[in-house]
Amino acid sequence: MPVHVDAVVVGLGPGGEEVAGRLADAGVDVVGVDRHLVGGECPYWGCIPSKIMVRAADLVAEGHRIPGMAGTAMVRAEWHPVARNVREATADWDDTAAVDRLTSRGCRVLRGTARLTGRDEVTVRAPDGQETVLQAGRAIVLATGTEPAPPPIPGLDGTPYWTNRDAVAAERLPRSLIVLGGGAIGLELGQAFARFGTDVTVVESAPRLLPQEEPEAGELLARVLSDEGVQVRTGARAALVVHDGNGFTLSGERGERLDAERLLVATGRRTDLAGLGVVNIGVDPDARALPVDERMRVLTASDSAPGVWALGDITGKGAFTHMAVYQAGIVVNGILRHGGAVAAYHAVPRVTFTDPEVGAVGLTEEQARERGLAVRVGLADVARSSRGYIHRAGNQGLVKVVVDDREGVLVGATSVGPWGGEVLGALTVAVHARVPVDELHRTIWAFPTFHRAIGDALRDAG
Template identity: 75%
Template sequence: MAAGPVDYADVIVVGLGPGGEDAAGRLADAGLDVVGVDERLVGGECPYYGCIPSKIMVRDADLLAEGRRIPGHAGTAMVHPDWHPVARTVREATMDWDDKIAVDRLTGRGVRFLRGTGRLTARDEVTVADGDGNETAIRARRAIVLAVGSEPAVPPVPGLARTPYWTNRDAITAEEPPRSLLVLGGGAIGLELGQAFSRFGTAVTVVEGGPRLLPREEPEAHELLLRVLTEDGLNVHTGAEVGSVEYGDSCGFTMRCARGERFTAQRLLVATGRRTPLAGLGVVAVGVDPDARAIPVDERMRVIAPGGGRPGVWALGDATGKGAFTHVSMYQAELVVRGVLGEGGAPAAYHAVPRVTFTDPEVGAVGLTEAEARQRGLAVRSGFTDLAASSRGYVHQTGNAGFVKVVADMLSGVLVGATAAGPYGGEILGALAVAVHARVPLAVLREQIWAYPTFHRAIGDALKDALAGSPAP
């Protein structure tokens, strides 16, 4: 039992990112006494260092690319990049990384907010340590909700820890674009930020240890982005295992790879994924392995179901390992709120989780890739179409081409996955996400009328390719 004062609450929410803040507020709206705990900014990574500010950077970089496409299409134009408006807009959008408005919004709904680090010290108790080291133990009468999010994962590359490398947070707060930038990691964060900086004049080199960019996605997405990013001026290296990193004030970063490459740059962005450090959260108090990659939850988001006069323990967001996306944490918050209030409802389902990489072209995907579907033993048939074939003139005017790929389980007769890569790929994905989520029969989808000359009509062509030569399911 922790020393110091002891408080009580109906519900304790540890972590106030999008999902945790939503759950805390809604439970307080329901009349419960809720304590919300966070050591960082209320609202979490998304509004301050993730989704919102990064998309400001991406969209402003896209404007530069559009301006450079004017010659040969619509007249003449000279584009002069200026980072200062971007940095100013990011500061405004994040309130200069001040969460007062978010805190006031939360407390205005009746949530008691504690700034500090929360850790489980018993199944019904969370101890909060503030910045001065003072501790307060809070005991939950009804529920504890763990919504601690994640932090950048830094690989154990020799020398890296001793350097002033960037994570996404440093990149977002940059007042000037670096002259040159090494990006370690070919996932969504690295590619989005790398392409954005490149369009503002930074010499960007992407180094990915695996064989493909966006390794979670279809191989066709890698092929498309490798071509487009290279044409955009980025140097992209895959299969490049990093052996060491060095830094000097005069020469910047030097990265050496196992197969002999040597790369140098003024800055280094580490974008190799994210992790949730569970040991510091004290999860052992509720029977969870502190070395686990995620907090195990059931289909109701319960770590421990309520019962026996003791509070239940729920978890949501990145820490559950169901997808490090804001929309997943908000979806899970709905289940947690219903569970705590005893309202029942449908259990969690993750067969149609959408994900979008906001590069140019965008890569939107939902459900299983073809490889994942085959690994599950499904009777798979895929369909593919190039956007240039479906919307010839429109693709020409908007720059980069792309594709739509669908993955069907012919036994059940429904789509189990799909990818829309190209201009507005994330928006095209909407129709595919609905089809996968609702398990719309292929027999229905094949009769859909697709507007011309839209990009989404490529969905119809991809479906035709998947169904070619097969009897109607």
Template identity: 70%
Template sequence: MVSARVDHADVIVVGLGPGGEDAAGRLAEAGLDVVGIDERLVGGECPYWGCIPSKIMVRSADLLAEGRRITGHAGTAMVHPDWRLAARAVREATADWDDKIAVDRLTGRGTRFVRGTGRLTAPDQVTVADADGNETEIRARRAIVLAVGSEPAVPPIPGLAGTPFWTNHEAIEAAEVPRSLLVIGGGAIGLELGQAFNRFGTAVTIVEGMPRLLPGEEPEAHELLLRVLTEDGLDVHTSALVGSVAYRDGVGFTTNCERGERLTAERLLVATGRRTDLARLGAVAIDVDPDLRALPVDDRLRVVPPVGGRPGVWALGDATGKGAFTHMSMYQAEIVVRGILGQGGAVASYHAVPRVTFTDPEVGAVGLTEAQARGKGLAVRTGYADLASSSRGYVHRVGNEGFIKVVADETSGTLVGATAAGPYGGEILGALAVAVHGRVPLEVLREQIWAYPTFHRAIGDALRGLGTT
């Protein structure tokens, strides 16, 4: 039997991933009565199935690769992978998928926590259903913050539903490595996990429907990763649309691609992006089309501005469609908190969003790709530098493949995008991200002194590749 009760709060935060948790905690510390709602683990995707455990897997796999590079360069070595050690490290980092520490951290900052599924039922109200079906109607006096995150997007491939396919959750929680793994999706998640499992001994096949791996990044990143992954033994198929999936217990998965490939594996990982279910959230209660891909927000992250004493509705994180990154949710949380507290400050800006794919080599990028810049009608020049050539001080280093590519707008004389692919690509990206974010003039960047011998000095070579006007 469903029972209902009514509660009130100054602020209701639905979704307690990194950004939602931070916003709830800061608002509570500011003296507001805050209720935080989540049906899953407090802390969200990042600490349990995303950023942190996946990078433990990636780092462990990278150690194996480095060990295998010793022979012929620094001595001899025999590497024997042991997945149990990596799996144990993941379990320890996630507290075996227990969020007690996170809940205590949240409530310790003054937030009231409600475990359950929250949905909008009025412009100022969220109804929460717990595991037993009991409902609580919570009415906001000042604000509602929607930080519901996203979930794996599973494509409607015939035969897929009902099979024991993996998403990133099952892959991260795996106690053993499969003999073989078929990955549908050649984006960041599919490539990171696919390469990691391969280095632990799994035969991995990547199937990507678009013509390129990392289709949202520069084509040079695809070319680099395709070469490296293939050399490492992964079987990579691009422009390959999966037409059907079949599963037999004890045998595994069989996929049939529309152009004729028939691929088999013990396990199947679906890594085809993420989605936010606005219908389940009850977006219609605030006059938002539930079929939209993301919540429409203004430059202060408001979905519904506060009017005439009525509470406003803000959104942050994946649900805003501005990038499914932890750093994006934290950036947006800052703006949301200032907005609710009436502190003003800078509005949201997305011209210099950084992103990193933690493959080996890493692919770090910021701002616009060349194609995106041209698509916006910008007068574009590009510069390119090969890492191995630019970093001559590392001629004896193994695994120094990569490049720097910069995209400049001739009209403004600044960089509007850049990619750093190679060893420490995500770290090299820092200098490029500052340049794009700060709209640093090209003539100033060209005056920069780049330390030698480093990989980041290739930025200088790429800038020289732009030429002068």
């Protein structure tokens, strides 16, 4: 017999957990479902543990910068404390505390794989095969996130390649590592391993690293990584992967050959809409993302699916924890009929936590021109703007601004450098609030700071 509830939340990552908890706080009878760990990718394999690795690697690099600036130092990097700290932060990949956090608020939690079996029905298959049918009287919320998407390279399937989850859980440093994919995940993890002594090669099929960001950012990062001893291969497509029991050999389309003990595949992520059963609410199961309206209600070919909402990665608006939590607030307001602001995506911030950090918000220059905007751009060198102020990876970095010439506002910006993600804060506010560029020109930028480059970039844009 079906279990009747007010709401079902499928996927208990940061966004789903936020919705389930807030609905329960409001007295809604809600059941949360997840087949992995409650809390999602971020606290166990993504944001939190990876930044523990990044921070540790930054400390190693800082130690090496002491000679010539602050005396002498001998740095001996050890992976064991890093692996220990990751395990402590993830509770050794145990979500008991997260489950208790939700149930204490009145939310019931089911472990299993959920599938939509009707417009108001979710069937959950537990690990032991038992099925529970949930009928939602008020709302179904879909927040299942994404999974690593390995590319269809001959020979890859069946080999013990790493995803980000394996890399984060590594108790021992590999002697050598090929990173397939020059995006945020691959570069963050690749640089961290390299700073602890692993021989790292990054292979990216696009012409530059971070292909979704400004070209100047990818080019600068490639130079920094190369200076640190990381081999960077851009415009390189993998044609074959071989694993002989001891290591990997990756062959490229142009005949190049790379050997390494481990292979980290970081080429993107995907969602399984077909497996989620979206066809049963009138959505194309082959779609790349769930179509949603400005209130996060799922759209079908003809209208919205009554009572079905979505948030996070599966909406295709940005695979970021902060995006999922932002959308969660809109979903809760919609279900509880509290009104509130609708979703707006013109100022989505994103940060790649390499050293130097790469922060970006809004549109790149290329994206703005593709939309037909008349834009002008400004570029500033952080080293010149800070007049030699040195910290972390020297003061290498840049700020780039993209100005809509007709509206006189920023539509995008990039901040690369030490604390690039923090410098991004001012740029995010400017893009989000559509602060007139004339007003930004009148802003006083403190000296000597990295954010002072914002003013120089604005002057360069004219």
